[in-house]
Amino acid sequence: MKNKILYGLLGVLLIVAAFVVSGFLIKSKPAPKTDNKKHNVVYVKASKVEEKATEANMKYRGRVTAFDNVALAAEVSGKLMQGDVRFKAGEKFKKGDVLINIYSEDIKATLKSGKSNFMQTLSVILPDIKVDFPEEFTKWNTFFNQVDPDKSLPQLPEINTEKEKVFLASNNVLASYYTLQQQEINLKRYTIYAPFYGSFKTVNKEIGSIASPGAELATIIRSDKLEIVVPVFPDELDWIKEGDKVTVTDNDSGNHTAIVSRIAGFVDENTQSVNVYLTYRVNGKGSYLEGEYVDVIFKGAQITGFEIPREAIVDKSSVYQLENGKLSKTSIEIKRQLDDSYIIAGLEANKTIVTESLASIDPTSEYQAR
Numbered sequence: 551m552k553n554k555i556l557y558g559l560l561g562v563l564l565i566v567a568a569f570v571v572s573g574f575l576i577k578s579k580p581a582p583k584t585d586n587k588k589h590n591v592v593y594v595k596a597s598k599v600e601e602k603a604t605e606a607n608m609k610y611r612g613r614v615t616a617f618d619n620v621a622l623a624a625e626v627s628g629k630l631m632q633g634d635v636r637f638k639a640g641e642k643f644k645k646g647d648v649l650i651n652i653y654s655e656d657i658k659a660t661l662k663s664g665k666s667n668f669m670q671t672l673s674v675i676l677p678d679i680k681v682d683f684p685e686e687f688t689k690w691n692t693f694f695n696q697v698d699p700d701k702s703l704p705q706l707p708e709i710n711t712e713k714e715k716v717f718l719a720s721n722n723v724l725a726s727y728y729t730l731q732q733q734e735i736n737l738k739r740y741t742i743y744a745p746f747y748g749s750f751k752t753v754n755k756e757i758g759s760i761a762s763p764g765a766e767l768a769t770i771i772r773s774d775k776l777e778i779v780v781p782v783f784p785d786e787l788d789w790i791k792e793g794d795k796v797t798v799t800d801n802d803s804g805n806h807t808a809i810v811s812r813i814a815g816f817v818d819e820n821t822q823s824v825n826v827y828l829t830y831r832v833n834g835k836g837s838y839l840e841g842e843y844v845d846v847i848f849k850g851a852q853i854t855g856f857e858i859p860r861e862a863i864v865d866k867s868s869v870y871q872l873e874n875g876k877l878s879k880t881s882i883e884i885k886r887q888l889d890d891s892y893i894i895a896g897l898e899a900n901k902t903i904v905t906e907s908l909a910s911i912d913p914t915s916e917y918q919a920r
Contacts, residue, residue: 595906596872596919599856599897606850606886606893608789612780612798614838616771617829618746624761625739628652633742637757642749642773649770652761654740661733662699668726669697675721683714703730742767747774776830776838778808780846781823787813789850790826797847798830800838806830808846855885855893861907863892870904871897875916877904 631651635643643649672694680687689707696704706727709715718724752769761767778798782790794810808828817824828846830838838844862869864879871880880903886893897903902919 590912590915592912592915592917593920594872594904594908594917596902597858597905599899599901599903601854601856601895601899603852603854604857604893606789606853606888608782608786608848608850609889610780610782610846610848612778612828612844612846614830614840614842614844615777615779616748616751616773616840617775617777618748618772619751619769620745620771621769622650622742622767624652624763624765624767626652626736627760627762628654628740630755630757630759630761630767632757637750637753637755637768639750639753643744643747643770645744645746647744648741649744650742650767652740654737657733657737657740661730661737664726664730664733665697665699665703668730669694669699671721671723671726672697675717675723678717682717686710686714702734703727744770746772748772771840773837774832776832776840777811778828778830778838778844778846780826780828781818781821782826782848784817784822784824786848787824787826790848794848796828796849798828798838798844799847800842800844803837806833806838850886853886853893855895856897856903857888857891857893858903859891859905862903862905869894869897870908870911872902872904872917872919875918876913877908877911877917 629652630637631653633648633651635641635647635649637650672690676687676691676694679690686707693704693707709718715724748770750768751771753767755761755765755767790810790813792810792812796808796810798806798808808830810826811829812827814825814827858869863882863884864870867884868879868881870877881896882894883896884892885895
């Protein structure tokens with residue numbers, strides 16, 4: 551009995567001793583080191599510096615306008631008559647078409663009567679010219695035969711002597727001639743011809759109404775030649791010159807070519823840009839219309855440098871350089887601004903440059919390119 555109790559106490563003591571020894575061993579074991587490094591590694595987009603020649607084209611949005619926008623006004627009074635095309639807004643016409651006729655039959659009759667009287671005057675003085683100025687008779691006789699009431703006046707013969715001039719003036723030849731010449735000029739004002747291919751933009755009168763001098767009858771625009779107005783940033787004007795060829799596109803009718811015709815000499819106070827004017831000649835189908843917006847690509851010069859996204863620029867003149875896991879700010883030279891990137895210089899070749907925007911930099915972190 552005593553042995554069983556002894557053995558039981560011994561077992562309890564062994565169990566307690568085992569717990570004590572294991573607890574001591576656990577406490578004396580060194581704690582494993584925590585690898586904090588893997589929690590402070592930051593991966594950033596980066597590229598190695600490699601300068602190359604880039605064609606720095608400039609893309610802008612331009613608005614198509616009519617090259618010629620002409621207001622037609624009456625110079626004489628009379629009833630409006632139909633021309634070669636309908637006198638309606640939107641109606642198209644060709645160069646040389648009669649756009650507007652103002653009734654002029656009475657004016658034509660008066661002009662014919664005047665020419666007939668002029669011929670009578672010449673017929674009366676021709677015998678005197680043959681006697682007094684025999685050497686001038688041939689030219690005046692030829693002139694008399696050329697005068698026709700249904701045709702334009704021929705050129706007045708050259709007057710060679712003062713005596714000949716006095717004779718013609720005293721017989722009312724010169725006054726009659728210049729009066730008829732003025733009437734012919736006035737007659738031309740009764741018909742308005744199309745100065746170009748185009749269409750009526752607005753029409754203010756109807757056929758059959760009475761026109762009065764100075765009244766605006768219609769507005770016409772040119773359709774075979776257009777102008778494109780492009781607002782350009784002032785700092786990019788150095789790359790644009792008059793006579794340059796540019797590419798115009800609206801993504802529907804393909805690419806077309808226009809010419810820089812002029813550059814404004816001032817900045818628009820509303821847009822803070824300078825208007826560049828392009829001339830575009832319509833060639834076949836796919837033409838643009840007045841008021842339409844198009845994309846215009848100006849061809850820039852080739853620039854050697856390193857192209858980097860806009861968001862990678864820091865404080866407008868620096869970038870982050872990655873070296874040995876650390877970032878450092880490095881100054882750069884911006885050579886050209888493109889649509890969504892910059893061409894920069896001033897960096898050593900093969901250096902690693904961050905190409906994304908970083909909100910903040912942690913000096914304790916390690917940075918790696920991805």
